[in-house]
Amino acid sequence: MARSTPIQITRFGALTALGATEPGFEALIAGRDGFGPGPDWVPADQPVACVTAPLGPDHRTFALAFAALEGLDVDPRGLAVVFATTTSAMLSGEAAIESWVRGEQPARPVDYLWSHLAHWPAVAVAQRLGATGPALVVSTACTSGTVAIGVGADLVRSGRAARALVVGADGLCRTTTFGFRSLSAYSSTRCRPMDTARDGMAIGEGAAWLLLEPRTAPHSAGGARFTLLGVETSSDAWHLTAPDPEGSGVVRAIRGALGGLDPSVIDHVNAHATGTEANDAAEAAAIVRAAPRAAVSATKGASGHTLGAAGLVEAVWLLQSMEAGVIPPVAGLVNAVAGVDVSPFVREREQTIGVSINLAFGGHNAAVAFVKEPA
Amino acid sequence: MRAIVGAAHTWSIGGADADLAALPELPDGPSFQLAPDPVRPERVAAGTWRRMSRLARIAAACAAPVLERRADLDALALFWGTGIGEFSSTATFLRSLFLKGAAGASPLAFQNAVHNAPAGHLSIAFGLRGPSETVCAGPLTAIRTLERALAWVMLRERPALVLVGDDLGPEVQQGYTFADAGAPMGEGGAALLLLPDGDGPTLTWEDAPPAPGDWHRRHAYPLEERPMAPGPAHDARLGLYPAVDLVALASAVRRGGVVAWGGPGGPVRLVVTR
Numbered sequence: 286m287a288r289s290t291p292i293q294i295t296r297f298g299a300l301t302a303l304g305a306t307e308p309g310f311e312a313l314i315a316g317r318d319g320f321g322p323g324p325d326w327v328p329a330d331q332p333v334a335c336v337t338a339p340l341g342p343d344h345r346t347f348a349l350a351f352a353a354l355e356g357l358d359v360d361p362r363g364l365a366v367v368f369a370t371t372t373s374a375m376l377s378g379e380a381a382i383e384s385w386v387r388g389e390q391p392a393r394p395v396d397y398l399w400s401h402l403a404h405w406p407a408v409a410v411a412q413r414l415g416a417t418g419p420a421l422v423v424s425t426a427c428t429s430g431t432v433a434i435g436v437g438a439d440l441v442r443s444g445r446a447a448r449a450l451v452v453g454a455d456g457l458c459r460t461t462t463f464g465f466r467s468l469s470a471y472s473s474t475r476c477r478p479m480d481t482a483r484d485g486m487a488i489g490e491g492a493a494w495l496l497l498e499p500r501t502a503p504h505s506a507g508g509a510r511f512t513l514l515g516v517e518t519s520s521d522a523w524h525l526t527a528p529d530p531e532g533s534g535v536v537r538a539i540r541g542a543l544g545g546l547d548p549s550v551i552d553h554v555n556a557h558a559t560g561t562e563a564n565d566a567a568e569a570a571a572i573v574r575a576a577p578r579a580a581v582s583a584t585k586g587a588s589g590h591t592l593g594a595a596g597l598v599e600a601v602w603l604l605q606s607m608e609a610g611v612i613p614p615v616a617g618l619v620n621a622v623a624g625v626d627v628s629p630f631v632r633e634r635e636q637t638i639g640v641s642i643n644l645a646f647g648g649h650n651a652a653v654a655f656v657k658e659p660a
Numbered sequence: 661m662r663a664i665v666g667a668a669h670t671w672s673i674g675g676a677d678a679d680l681a682a683l684p685e686l687p688d689g690p691s692f693q694l695a696p697d698p699v700r701p702e703r704v705a706a707g708t709w710r711r712m713s714r715l716a717r718i719a720a721a722c723a724a725p726v727l728e729r730r731a732d733l734d735a736l737a738l739f740w741g742t743g744i745g746e747f748s749s750t751a752t753f754l755r756s757l758f759l760k761g762a763a764g765a766s767p768l769a770f771q772n773a774v775h776n777a778p779a780g781h782l783s784i785a786f787g788l789r790g791p792s793e794t795v796c797a798g799p800l801t802a803i804r805t806l807e808r809a810l811a812w813v814m815l816r817e818r819p820a821l822v823l824v825g826d827d828l829g830p831e832v833q834q835g836y837t838f839a840d841a842g843a844p845m846g847e848g849g850a851a852l853l854l855l856p857d858g859d860g861p862t863l864t865w866e867d868a869p870p871a872p873g874d875w876h877r878r879h880a881y882p883l884e885e886r887p888m889a890p891g892p893a894h895d896a897r898l899g900l901y902p903a904v905d906l907v908a909l910a911s912a913v914r915r916g917g918v919v920a921w922g923g924p925g926g927p928v929r930l931v932v933t934r
Contacts, residue, residue, distance in 0.1 A: 328762065371774060371775075375750070379754060381838075382751055382754045382755070382758070383754070383758050385834070386754070386755050386758045386759060387758065391838070394838035394839075395838060395839050397834065397835050397838045397839075398744075398747060398831075398832065398834075398835020398836065398838065398839060399835070399839055401745070401747050401750055401751075401835075402743065402744065402745065402747075402796070402798060403745055403775055403796035404743070404796045404797050404798040404801070405798070407797070408798065419804060419807065420797070421795055421796070421797040421800075421804040421808070422795070422796040422797065423793060423794065423795060423796075424745070424774070424775040424776060424794050424795075424796050425775075425776040425779075425792065425793060425794045426774040426775075426776055432793050435793075436793065436795075436808060439808070439811045439812060439815055440808075440811065442811075442815055443661065443811035443814060443815055445807065445811060459754070459757065460750060460753060460754060460757075460770070460773065463757050463762050463765050464753060464765070464767075464770035464773065465770075466762055466765070467753075467762075467765040467766065467767040467770050468767045468770065468771070517791065518791040518792055518793060519789060519790065519791060519792070520738070520779075520780070520783035520788055520789050520790065520791075520792045521783065521789070522783045522784050522786075522787050522788060522789050523784065524784070525711070525771050525772075525777065525780050525781065525784070526771045534789065537789070645774075645776070646771060646774045646776070646777065646780060647774065647776045647777055647779055647780025647781075647783065647792070648780050648783055648784065649776060649779070649780065649792050
């Protein structure tokens with residue numbers, strides 16, 4: 286495999302609180318959101334967006350991934366599985382830790398540590414599909430999904446894999462729900478990305494996936510053909526949980542993903558847009574500099590923040606938007622921040638190049654750029 | 661795949677850059693083999709050090725000597741691998757949550773609970789603004805992180821720091837006890853600076869025959885399966901933990917040879933040529 290071999294996205298899918306791939310996208314375009322009742326342990330003043338579809342008995346993150354991948358038929362020979370997650374089976378591990386902290390023997394002692402180890406979902410998906418390529422987890426907090434796309438592409442380009450299934454999933458758990466609350470980052474009303482009155486983020490759950498193959502592979506019938514233009518990551522060297530206010534790392538990530546193309550070529554940016562004051566301000570500053578002509582979508586007001594899955598959920602929605610020629614509305618938007626082209630209404634817009642951005646704890650940034658090929 | 665090793669450093673139960681061959685073999689049976697507490701590198705600000713978890717401090721202790729005199733920290737790529745991850749910080753956060761309620765949950769423990777937190781701390785401490793990725797692959801963590809970094813260096817012809825680590829804090833020890841690990845468990849980390857060309861030992865990745873079916877079964881989902889298989893020979897001196905393969909590789913860079921297998925029977929061997 287030549288290192289310059291173009292990588293195409295031959296298939297993709299998603300499952301969020303808005304629904305599965307097609308109905309979920311239709312709900313997004315219609316301006317609906319997936320917020321509603323969560324598990325009993327979620328406080329009433331913390332909105333959450335949970336998947337309501339029936340899931341299997343596995344750990345919730347795994348079950349979300351399995352449900353999103355349902356029906357996928359892929360050649361397992363040389364198939365790499367790159368899984369993006371922050372929580373893995375943490376919800377199960379939390380029960381064991383709670384018992385131990387309260388002086389009781391956990392019902393499943395092995396869950397105390399083992400359910401917290403991040404790598405299990407990659408192993409589980411590889412086993413289910415019979416994949417014979419490398420299986421690994423990328424866990425860079427909220428950039429995990431976007432970073433994983435780059436890892437999968439490089440595994441193919443370097444000849445380490447024939448194709449790569451890049452999957453992201455995160456289920457709701459106490460650690461993240463109460464963790465963001467402890468940082469005073471959680472909205473007590475609703476998530477309003479890129480709105481001047483935003484007051485914080487809100488967690489969602491979901492799973493999404495892309496199948497990456499070299500350009501020489503046969504393209505699945507129907508639909509647009511998408512090529513991966515690039516993935517780039519960067520670090521702020523600024524603060525562990527707050528972004529560089531100028532968004533310089535985001536700018537570097539966007540420019541890197543474009544591979545030297547002029548920023549004016551970007552038609553559509555799917556912003557990370559968590560709805561926190563700091564994130565959206567930094568990201569807006571970056572978009573003004575690095576994607577001045579782009580229409581911007583911000584989908585966490587509809588799906589909630591799906592954490593490690595966010596990069597893949599948003600990549601799938603970006604591809605669907607490019608295919609349909611629309612810019613999704615920003616759910617919850619009333620007064621937009623200055624300088625960013627967002628709208629509470631769906632807009633028709635032909636798109637050739639789309640970019641999705643994610644920012645994360647650790648001061649990490651990631652951007653992925655896709656090209657829609659002529660029919 | 662191959663790259664030049666520009667520098668290497670380890671922090672293990674033998675302390676800083678211990679010579680693996682000089683370490684005694686550990687007694688059989690379960691035990692916890694702690695590394696000495698890492699010493700704050702001069703480059704790391706005291707405030708940053710205070711906020712770091714034990715795992716992040718191990719990572720910093722490994723990285724600091726490798727990053728000395730590098731003029732390209734602003735663009736250097738960092739590939740961080742950890743098998744256990746920030747479990748200690750996660751458990752600390754959950755302890756605060758379950759004992760004190762939502763209002764008493766520790767924000768410091770939460771921000772350290774993500775597996776890439778050590779990479780973030782290092783970015784702040786050393787001014788690393790380049791690409792950053794965090795890989796978790798269980799017992800193959802060191803191998804998969806190295807594989808990822810080698811591919812990146814080869815495709816982009818740019819240098820990269822590959823860094824792995826795992827800690828053995830009290831919460832991790834309790835987890836190993838619950839999981840009946842049954843072997844000497846260790847902790848530590850390693851840093852290798854990989855260069856696309858130049859002078860220095862050459863690291864070559866060679867695919868090995870597939871692992872025996874038994875190996876995959878023993879590492880398999882569901883989680884009830886006994887998770888730890890007997891490791892390669894260096895585990896007997898360093899203790900068993902996911903990052904250990906790269907510690908062995910880094911400590912052997914100085915003498916060359918075939919230095920690591922990615923788990924019993926495969927899937928890779930790494931050759932250092934001086």
